[in-house]
Amino acid sequence: MIYGHGDDGYRYATDFKANFSSNVWYERTSEKLLSHLREHLPAIANYPTPNADELAEKIASHHQLKPDNILITNGATEAFYLIATLFYDKKAAIGVPTFSEYEDACARNKMHLRYYKRVDLQHTNFEDDLVFACNPNNPDGFSTTILEIRALLIKYPDTIFVIDEAYIDFTVQITSCIPLLEEFDNLIIVKSLTKLFSIPGLRLGYIVCNPETKSRLQHSKMPWSVNAMAIEAGKYIFDNYDTIYPNMExxxxxxKTLQKQIDSLNHFTVIPSETNYFLVQLKTPDASKLKDYLAYTHQLLIRDASNFRGLDKHYIRIASQDSKKNELLINALKEWSIH
Structure with a gap:
């Protein structure tokens, strides 16, 4: 799906006061990181390393793994398309509602798709070659513990589980499945740096897997897919991880405060989430109308969630900002309620 994701402010000829449509760190990019990138801008005169090996070494060290466990990608999305190439014409299961690119990547590779409810992951039977699970899930924030995922890996040894941890840092409810790699070969983890460090324009993610899987994925990956500035950003992040890691608390x-405030309004019901983003169910199916109203009348951008499989025009997704921007949204929703 080229169009239809969040952060689509380009569709509106307006300067937004706040963007609630994208699950990206609300304070935007670290000024220290921006300054570092400015200093290294001349690097664009040369080709980047074909496979971003120097960044893979830093990430491997951070996770106490080996470089053979890490494959750098052009955002997490490239990772999903690469993984799907290994399963051409095979069976895949996708937990919905969720990120649409799993489905698109599988469809491109002629895979036979079926869908299960993401909230029922640990209660679903799998005879599939590949299973996708976003953890915590986008768009509702639902999460599964590492022990629950471990049980699935044991129960279905012939099924490869792809755990998308793009938002793992936006919750304190669960921990990463990376420790399970020592024990299981039927696990692939996808990570993203763009959300936590607010660099979605650079497109930077990585796959964590066993060396054999990395080797197979490498054969499908084009050289230079990760640009020089993205690599430089990644190197800086992992050299300074503790100092630039955001205050998630x-x-x-x-x-939490925003969820309670919206839920108290007429016409809106919040689906509770332990992340920075959450779904809101509307009393009437007006998701697109509400989005346009907020954009044109209040210069606020939200995510129309009706195009997530399993949802409809009753749903929007909100990603919390700071208290002042959240107040702008609350006041705008109050006006809509009496509109």
Missing amino acids: ILLTYS
């Missing part, structure tokens, strides 16, 4: 506090 305050954002989650903002999110």
Whole structure:
């Protein structure tokens, strides 16, 4: 799906006061990281390393793994398309509602798709070659513990589980499945740096897997898919990880407060989430109308969630900002309620 994701402010000829449509760190990019990138801008005069090996070494060290466990990708989305190439014409199961690119990647590779409810992951039977699970899930924030995923890996040894951890840092409810790699070969983990460090324009993610799987994925990956500035950003991030890691506690506090405020309004029911983003169910099916109203009247951008498989025009997704911007949204929703 080329169009239809969040952060689609380009569709509106307006300067937004706040963007609630994208699950990206609300304070935007670290000024220290931006300054570092400015200093290294001349690097664009040369080709990047074909496979971003120097960044893979830093990430491997961060996770106490080996470089053979890490494959750098052009955002997490490239990872899903690469993984799907290994399963051409095979069977895949996707937990819905969820990120649409799993489905699109599988469809491109002629895979036979079926869907299960993401909230029922640990209660679903799998005879599939590949299973996708976003953890915590986008768009509802639903999460599965590492122990629950471990049980699935044991129960279905012939099924490869792809765990998308793009938003794992936006919750304190669960931990990464990376420790399970020592024990299981039927696990692939996809990570993203764009959300946490607010660099979605650079497109930077990585796959964590066993060496054999990395080797197979490498054969499908084109050289230079990760540009020089993205590699430089990744190197800086992992050289300074503890100092530039965002204060997630305050954002989650903002999110909890915003969820309660919206849920108290007429016409809106919040589906509780332990992340910075959450779904809101509308009393009437007006998701697109509400989005346009907020954009044109209040210069606020939200995510129309009606194009997530399993949802409809009753749903929007909100990603919390700071308290002042959240107040703008609350006041705008109040006006809509009496509109």
